[in-house]
Amino acid sequence: MHISEGVLSAPVLVTGAALAAAGISVGLKKMDPEKIPQVAVLSSAFFVASLIHVPIGPSSVHLILNGINGLLLGWLCFPSILVALALQAILFQFGGITVLGINTVNMALPGVICYYLFSRLVTHERKVISLASGFACGFLAVFLSAILVALSLVWAEGSFTEAAELIVVAHLPVMIIEGLITLFCVAFLKRVKPELLGGRHEKRAW
Numbered sequence: 001m002h003i004s005e006g007v008l009s010a011p012v013l014v015t016g017a018a019l020a021a022a023g024i025s026v027g028l029k030k031m032d033p034e035k036i037p038q039v040a041v042l043s044s045a046f047f048v049a050s051l052i053h054v055p056i057g058p059s060s061v062h063l064i065l066n067g068i069n070g071l072l073l074g075w076l077c078f079p080s081i082l083v084a085l086a087l088q089a090i091l092f093q094f095g096g097i098t099v100l101g102i103n104t105v106n107m108a109l110p111g112v113i114c115y116y117l118f119s120r121l122v123t124h125e126r127k128v129i130s131l132a133s134g135f136a137c138g139f140l141a142v143f144l145s146a147i148l149v150a151l152s153l154v155w156a157e158g159s160f161t162e163a164a165e166l167i168v169v170a171h172l173p174v175m176i177i178e179g180l181i182t183l184f185c186v187a188f189l190k191r192v193k194p195e196l197l198g199g200r201h202e203k204r205a206w
Helices: 010-030 033-049 066-092 100-118 127-154 161-170 172-192
Strands: 054-056 059-061
Touching (some): 033 066, 066 100, 066 172, 100 127, 127 161
16 A cells, blocks of 8 residues: 555645654654564564555555554554555665655554544453454554545546545455454454553453
């Protein structure tokens, strides 16, 4: 879901950079020293998951894992995703430096939204509610990222309306897959490390 260099207009790039800077600033302020290893592991998972991708026009289809990233990190997913995207741009020319800000926002902001929507629900004592929330978190995070990428392309100087529609449709299978992955991650963590779920909210054991 990387937007390539030379696709977006200057106003979109500037807006994306400003929003990314704000999100990263909030994330860094909330980052306790003991959270750094967790941020690094999730950044690595995001980096690896995004390496295998299928190009579609100016963007691509691949696993994102921003739902579980946001669920476990909250605002810290902004610096986590930024580092992964920067390494991908430098090492593999995925995306690029000028689009680093907007790509970060498109993937990290849905993670933060899903954190606030589902971080309490995934710790619910009822298994069905917890697992359904995990699936919804993974599904919605990718859906929102696809919408943000589509809007970024629509607002570009060129005409990318058809490409924007294709990106949303092409990511429907990814939404389902990410929902299932997040569901299994929630189920596993509730058994072995329930304190990782729910951010700073009160934790409940399964």
